[in-house]
Every structure is written in structure tokens, then in C-alpha cells.
Amino acid sequence: MGVCGKLLQIMVPGVIIFAVVSAATNAKPGCPNRCGGVEIPYPFGLTEACYLDVSFNITCDDSGIPKTGILNVTSISIETHELHILNSVARDCYNRFGGVLYKGWFSVRTGQYTISNTKNKIIVLGCDTYAYLSGLQNGEWYSIGCSSRCPSLNNVVNGSCSGVGCCEVGFPDGLKDIEVKVTSFKNHTKVWNFNPCGYAFVVEKGEFNFSSSYLKNFHLPNKTVPLVLDWAVGDEKCKEARNKPNFACQENSECFDPQNRRGYRCKCKQGYQGNPYLHGGCQDIDECRDSKLNNCTKICINIEGNYTCACPKGYHGDGRKDGEGCAADPVQQANKIPIGISSVLGLLVLLVGGWWSYKVIKKRRMIKQKNKFFKRNGGLLLQQQLSSHEANVENTKLFNSKDLEKATDRFNINRILGQGGQGTVYKGMLADGRIVAVKKSKVIDEGKLKEFINEVVILSQINHRNVVKLIGCCLETEVPLLVYEYVPNGTLSQYVNGQNEEFPLTWDMRLRIATEVAGALFYLHSVASIPIYHRDIKSTNILLDNKYRAKVADFGTSRSITIDQTHLTTLVHGTFGYLDPEYFQSSQFTEKSDVYSFGVVLAELLTGEKVISSTRTQESKSLAAYFIQSVEENNLFDIIDSRVLKEGKKEEIIVVANLVIRCLDLNRKKRPTMREVAMELEGVRMLQNTPKLQQNYEEYEYVEEGMYKPWDASTSSTMSALSIDTQPLVSFQTV
Incomplete structure (x- = not known):
């Protein structure tokens, strides 16, 4: 069985489980809610009376396969606003003399949908292959790609797409209407004995694992791979849409705007669950059925959209774990004094001892956690790099996390100056009144970590008025942080x-x-x-x-x-x-x-x-x-x-x-x-x-x-x- 056969075995059970867990995600009343094994929730629908507008029309062919346009749909999510489809693969094949056997490319016309940059990646497979993806982002042309070569088969590593036999690259948010082309540097004439073809495709993260055997035979059932699309309603943001008669968000729901794309999305308010696009779709959650959903010590009373706590007879208080709790009334407390006095002293000793032990353990845990973050964020690598360079370490301050949280208002979204491949940059003000830019890394993988440490080392060596100045860094947080001078007038x-x-x-x-x-x-x-x-x-x-x-x-x-x-x-x-x-x-x-x-x-x-x-x-x-x-x-x-x-x-x-x-x-x-x-x-x-x-x-x-x-x-x-x-x-x- 080829790679895509394995992918579909994983994906289809996921669709069935989703339909069972999220029963509230259903179709409009009186409308069919399934096509084959795929649930079709509103605002999507199979007929004109069953979808919000024509952009959400799903067709169901004779074989029971749902489609949007010409794209096969495998699942639809209301919670994450995602559409899972099957996508084509571009390939490029030559004979041993460099003659073209097959040369293809593919395009995905996504319509109102965008390609999810958090759930997908571009894969290029081959030993003499390069490919690039082109598409529209906010109406502008965007292109990106990568190349893959094989100096020898000994350099190919299973599971690694680092540029030898296989390469991978991400792309920005909001990309749509993509086109993928693949070709060869030398028509595979130097690598014919083991790799006559090159391939390129966009695939859902986690659904492709590179194997060196694919260089000889990359068999694809149905010639498709899974891909995730993002969707939203209309072209307007919440502020403009909510005053119009066709506003899609129903009662007990709220509207929010997705980043870097047009349209808006709906979700049920806190305390409700279900389909926010259906009338009556957001139903009250009974928090009292599950102790993990409420904060009551004694009695929990469910109310519409929330819950309240109470104390039983003979007790007083607000009944909340984070409040007063439930304390016995004075009369009953007096009856318990003879019994309680004998245990109070012992309990006091236990509490004092426990408190002291707790403080010691907490302090050790904090130190251990900071050391863990320091090592994970490349502290040891940074020390090694700085010791091997003539770095201006005396001018580089080591900030603590509390200082930078306060400076950026807990990394408030309104403080964002910009976002790039390595992280997000926030505007902040230090305790001494200086305005700075704080760069927060997006992810904590080894490749990005090396880029972060590299930037610290590079900037610590530079002292030039036309190069942005590094003020310091912070390594004790979950993700590493850099602090620069603030440059106010943009790019x-x-x-x-x-x-x-x-x-x-x-x-x-x-x-x-x-x-x-x-x-x-x-x-x-x-x-x-x-x-x-x-x-x-x-x-x-x-x-x-x-x-x-x-x-x-x-x-x-x-x-x-x-x-x-x-x-x-x-x-x-x-x-x-x-x-x-x-x-x-x-x-x-x-x-x-x-x-x-x-x-x-x-x-x-x-x-x-x-x-x-x-x-x-x-x-x-x-x-x-x-x-x-x-x-x-x-x-x-x-x-x-x-x-x-x-x-x-x-x-x-x-x-x-x-x-x-x-x-x-x-x-x-x-x-x-x-x-x-x-x-x-x-x-x-x-x-x-x-x-x-x-x-x-x-x-x-x-x-x-x-x-x-x-x-x-x-x-x-x-x-x-x-x-x-x-x-x-x-x-x-x-x-």
C-alpha cells in the first residue's frame, strides 16, 4: 500500500470520531446531513435551501463522494473552521538520456477558501529536483519553493526532509489559488540509476513521512494527498457584517475576525456548545455534570450559559473553591470545639511543616524549570558560541520574564509590530522608560532555536549605527526572547x-x-x-x-x-x-x-x-x-x-x-x-x-x-x- 493509502486509513476514522463527539455540529433542519461517510454541517449544504450561500454548496456524486468544485472533501469542521480535501501531486520524469517521459503541474482554485499555513507544508521529493509554489496573498502574487539533491544514496536519511532526497518549506497565512510546478536541474541524467522522477505537493502536516524507497518508487493510490483549507463567511469583518440581515452568527454565539484573510467566523459563547450558524444551535452546557467544568465545593446549580454555587443547610459562604467556600455555622462549630481542639495543634504542626516543605519544593521547581528553559532555549549553545566569538557580552543584558511581560502588557496583541518566519515582534517600554522591540520566537524546534542563538551571537558582535542594536535577551521563558532598540518608522x-x-x-x-x-x-x-x-x-x-x-x-x-x-x-x-x-x-x-x-x-x-x-x-x-x-x-x-x-x-x-x-x-x-x-x-x-x-x-x-x-x-x-x-x-x- 502506498503512502496515500496509509493517509486515508488515518483520516477517515478521524472523521467518524468527530461526528460522534460533536453531535451538535449538524445540518439545517429538514436537510440531508451526510454524503457517503462525511457529515455536512451548516452553513454547508447539499441543496440550495440547505446552505448559507452558494460558496458553501457541497455536491454529492453518484459514488457518495462530497465535492466543493472539483475538490474531493473528506471532512468539515465548525470548531476549527477547516475543510479537509484531497489534493493532486506534480511530477516530472525523464528517461536515462534526459528525454521527458512525463511533465506535470497542478493548481488548486480555492475560491473563498485559503490554504492553512499552520496545518500544511510544501514537500519536494527527488535527487535532481526543484519546485516552487505560486499563489495569491491579499491580492498580491507570492512565490516560494525549495530544491532537493542527492550527492549519493548514503546521504539520504529516512524521515528527514532537509534538502537531501527531500525538502520541505512552509508558507504564509492567507494564501489561495495556488499553483505548484516541478522540474529538474539536469533532467535526472546524473541520477537515473535510482531516481528518474521528481515530485512536489502540498500536504497536511503529520500525514507524510519521507522514506528513501520513494526515490525509486513513489506509488500514490488515486494520485492524491490530504490538504487542509481554512474557511470564513463572506467578505466583511464582524463590525460591518453584524448589522446586516444576513448576519450568520445566531443567538448565544459571538463573531470574531480571522487574521490575514477576509470574512468573519462564529463561535458559541462561553457556557454554550454546538453549531453557532444554526438557529438554536448553541445549547447550554450543564457544568454541574462534570466537576472539572465547575468550581463549587458543595452544591452546583446549573443556569442558562453558566452555573452558580451554594452551601447546604448548616453552612454559609459562596460555595466556591476560589472564594469563601462553605464554612459551618457558629452553633455547629461550637459543638465540634472539644473534638477539634485536640487535632488543631497537630494540624498546625503539619501545616507549618507542609508550608515550609512546599516553599522549598516550589523554589527548587522554579529553579529547575528556569534551568530547563535555559537549556532548551539554547543557553548552553549560546554560552559556547559567545565564548568562541569576540562578543560584546558586557553590553548584552539578561532580562527576566516578569520585566518583559510588564513591558509588553503581557504580550498584548495590540502591541504587535510585525510577524516573520522566526517570530513575532512586540513594542514595549522598560522600567527605565526606554522604548524597545521584543521578539518572541514562534516555535521551539531545533532548527528555529539555532536561528535564534545565531541572531544573538551575530548581533552581539555588531556595533554600527545602521544595524539594529541588540539590547538583551531572555532564556528563562517557554520560548526565547530578544530585546532590540525600537525603530519607529517601519520598513x-x-x-x-x-x-x-x-x-x-x-x-x-x-x-x-x-x-x-x-x-x-x-x-x-x-x-x-x-x-x-x-x-x-x-x-x-x-x-x-x-x-x-x-x-x-x-x-x-x-x-x-x-x-x-x-x-x-x-x-x-x-x-x-x-x-x-x-x-x-x-x-x-x-x-x-x-x-x-x-x-x-x-x-x-x-x-x-x-x-x-x-x-x-x-x-x-x-x-x-x-x-x-x-x-x-x-x-x-x-x-x-x-x-x-x-x-x-x-x-x-x-x-x-x-x-x-x-x-x-x-x-x-x-x-x-x-x-x-x-x-x-x-x-x-x-x-x-x-x-x-x-x-x-x-x-x-x-x-x-x-x-x-x-x-x-x-x-x-x-x-x-x-x-x-x-x-x-x-x-x-x-x-
Whole structure:
């Protein structure tokens, strides 16, 4: 039996158990509530009178298989607002001579649903394979992917998708209408003896376990894998929807808004359970039937939506475990005094001894727990790393959890500044009045833990005004925390792509920010005591302080190297659109890979364009390809941002454009160093301050040293490989 046969054996019993446990999740009265073995709860339905609106229509075919559109449904949850479906697999097969046997891709048109980022992951399987997923997030095009290779079969590890034989990657919340494509680097000609095919699919977490045998034969019954979709009602949020006649939340229920997607959801109020979308669907819970559901010491009385406690005759109090409890009346207490006096002294001794023992045990437990969290959060690894680096440990404060909870109002959701792959950042105020940013890690797995410790070590070595400053960290909590200086004016991306009218990004500001970022990267590459590669330079990782000075941030994936090293060999990591094509193919990251990413940022500053855009042609979806294509076609000034054209001198724009082209050269050896980049940008800024000379421009000459065409037709939405000479693309003379 193949992998998917096993998956369905696990999943179908789960559906049956859900139907038994959650009997209140039912259909609209008078409507069929099942299709085959799957329960169809309202707002979903099988006929027009049985669903909330047409977006919740489920069809039931002759074989008893429920479908939404063309997708097979295996279960529907009201509590978690999830829809479980079966999804296709993309595969890519070749013969021993590199000829194509089968080449396929798949897409999922999710309609009003979104792909759950917490319940699914992308899997790529093969020994000469790469794949990427594309989809819409909040109306914008988004792409992500990974590559898998096998230096030899001895490197393949069962159960591990770390890039050898199998790789896996997550994706952001709110993604919909996805498309997955898979292809090969060398048509599997180097690995034919054991792996003629590559595969890619999106699968529910926990439902796929990699085996090396899949590289020879990955058999899929029905060619499907399980996938989880998120759903909500309508396009409006609760505030707009609750005053409309078609508001879906019924009595004894409440409305809440899901994050990062449109629509709203309903749930039964506390003290009720059932289907919040049905009239009378939320029924009162009898808390008195289960002692775990109430807090009464003697008598529990169930009331609508809640319960109350009482004391029996002869006792007084509120009857609650967390309150007064039930104490005997004075008359009865007097009758018990002779009996009680003899035991009070003994009980007092026991209480004192017990209290002392409790305090000792509690203190030991707290110390043990803090030590446990310290070790689990990488404290020992951090000590080892700091001891092997010239870290500014005297400037790095170790905070306790109470200080940071107080500073962030117990990590209040209203204090969130942003969310990323490594964690969530909150705004906080320390006891001394300083405003800080507190980064709270999302998960506690070994891979993310190493990124957290790496960021502490990297930032502890950096002392530069254009790099975000690390103030301290906290390791005694369940998840590790980092404390940074607070940078108030958001990211560079917000100003470049958002075009803030209240504070427009002038040409002078763009040049200054570019120079500051280039100077910071030059410092990391060449001036820091140990060279550091950032590995994720992009406009969202460049912050602006209160004077709109640039601050390079997010060092979770950065790496420090020894003086004699020229590159790092790692799993490919980065952001599509900014990723060095040569690094993507070789897995070797050099300082010139940071140069390529900076070149993309510089192109953003010049054009105001998004790095990946679905509105551009297939060959120029990436900004790098679009910029170079425009220069090749003599259209440089057609794509330059209107404010830059208005405020900047043409010779300045040409110099910076030439610098962009050199940074984006496919051959990394021809790219400039960050020192050269910083010096050229500083030279442009100095030129601005010199007296204006009378200038006579020749017609702009565009030098074509080779064809500018996509790196691969199937990956044009993510990157382009460019054949670029290092000489200037645009030349001019001054007289």
C-alpha cells in the first residue's frame, strides 16, 4: 500500500470520531446531513435551501463522494473552521538520456477558501529536483519553493526532509489559488540509476513521512494527498457584517475576525456548545455534570450559559473553591470545639511543616524549570558560541520574564509590530522608560532555536549605527526572547511600495538610505572582527528610525565565517526575487550573494516597483529581470519612479542604474564588492553637493553584451538569470 493509502486509513476514522463527539455540529433542519461517510454541517449544504450561500454548496456524486468544485472533501469542521480535501501531486520524469517521459503541474482554485499555513507544508521529493509554489496573498502574487539533491544514496536519511532526497518549506497565512510546478536541474541524467522522477505537493502536516524507497518508487493510490483549507463567511469583518440581515452568527454565539484573510467566523459563547450558524444551535452546557467544568465545593446549580454555587443547610459562604467556600455555622462549630481542639495543634504542626516543605519544593521547581528553559532555549549553545566569538557580552543584558511581560502588557496583541518566519515582534517600554522591540520566537524546534542563538551571537558582535542594536535577551521563558532598540518608522518597503504621501521618499533620501545600507553591509563583510553574511537582504528587513536613517535588521539566517573562507555551502535560504541565481543553483553563498540582493533593493529605490508582480509579463515578473529588460530595450527612464525623475539628475540616475546592473550580474565574480558599492554611492551623494556644471548629454547608448532571457521558463515569476557585462549600460559625456 502506498503512502496515500496509509493517509486515508488515518483520516477517515478521524472523521467518524468527530461526528460522534460533536453531535451538535449538524445540518439545517429538514436537510440531508451526510454524503457517503462525511457529515455536512451548516452553513454547508447539499441543496440550495440547505446552505448559507452558494460558496458553501457541497455536491454529492453518484459514488457518495462530497465535492466543493472539483475538490474531493473528506471532512468539515465548525470548531476549527477547516475543510479537509484531497489534493493532486506534480511530477516530472525523464528517461536515462534526459528525454521527458512525463511533465506535470497542478493548481488548486480555492475560491473563498485559503490554504492553512499552520496545518500544511510544501514537500519536494527527488535527487535532481526543484519546485516552487505560486499563489495569491491579499491580492498580491507570492512565490516560494525549495530544491532537493542527492550527492549519493548514503546521504539520504529516512524521515528527514532537509534538502537531501527531500525538502520541505512552509508558507504564509492567507494564501489561495495556488499553483505548484516541478522540474529538474539536469533532467535526472546524473541520477537515473535510482531516481528518474521528481515530485512536489502540498500536504497536511503529520500525514507524510519521507522514506528513501520513494526515490525509486513513489506509488500514490488515486494520485492524491490530504490538504487542509481554512474557511470564513463572506467578505466583511464582524463590525460591518453584524448589522446586516444576513448576519450568520445566531443567538448565544459571538463573531470574531480571522487574521490575514477576509470574512468573519462564529463561535458559541462561553457556557454554550454546538453549531453557532444554526438557529438554536448553541445549547447550554450543564457544568454541574462534570466537576472539572465547575468550581463549587458543595452544591452546583446549573443556569442558562453558566452555573452558580451554594452551601447546604448548616453552612454559609459562596460555595466556591476560589472564594469563601462553605464554612459551618457558629452553633455547629461550637459543638465540634472539644473534638477539634485536640487535632488543631497537630494540624498546625503539619501545616507549618507542609508550608515550609512546599516553599522549598516550589523554589527548587522554579529553579529547575528556569534551568530547563535555559537549556532548551539554547543557553548552553549560546554560552559556547559567545565564548568562541569576540562578543560584546558586557553590553548584552539578561532580562527576566516578569520585566518583559510588564513591558509588553503581557504580550498584548495590540502591541504587535510585525510577524516573520522566526517570530513575532512586540513594542514595549522598560522600567527605565526606554522604548524597545521584543521578539518572541514562534516555535521551539531545533532548527528555529539555532536561528535564534545565531541572531544573538551575530548581533552581539555588531556595533554600527545602521544595524539594529541588540539590547538583551531572555532564556528563562517557554520560548526565547530578544530585546532590540525600537525603530519607529517601519520598513523601507512600506515607503517604496506604499508611496506615503504624508512623508514622500525623496531622491536625496533614497540615495542616503542606499548609501547607509551599503555601508552597513560593507562593515559586516570587511570591517567586523569576523566577516558576516546577512543572507536575507530585502526592503522589509531595512527599518527607518525617527530621523529616517536606515537600520539593517533580521539576522536570524546570517552566518559568520573565518577570514580565509570564501563561501558557505548551505541549504538554499532566502526570499524569491532577492535570491542570487548562482547561489540557488550551487548552494554556495558568498559576499557577492548579498551584493545581488542589495542590487534588487537599489532597483526598488529607483523604480518604486514591487519585487514580484503578477501585473508584469511572465518573463519579467521579477524586478531584476524587468529592470534589465527595460535597460536592454532602451526604456530605462520609462520605469524610473516619477519622483526620482523629477528630483534626480540624469547623470546620477544613470550611475546608480549602472551600479544596479553590475550588482545583478549572473556571474558573481563580475559583481562589485560592497566596499565598491558604498564608495560609488557616496560619490554620487558628494556629486550632489558640488556646483552644478553646464552639461551636454549625448544620446544614451545601451550596450548589449548578450541576450537577457529568463533563467527558466517555469520559474520566471521568481528569478531570471542574466548575461551582463560589467561595463556601463548607459554612457554619457560632460563638456
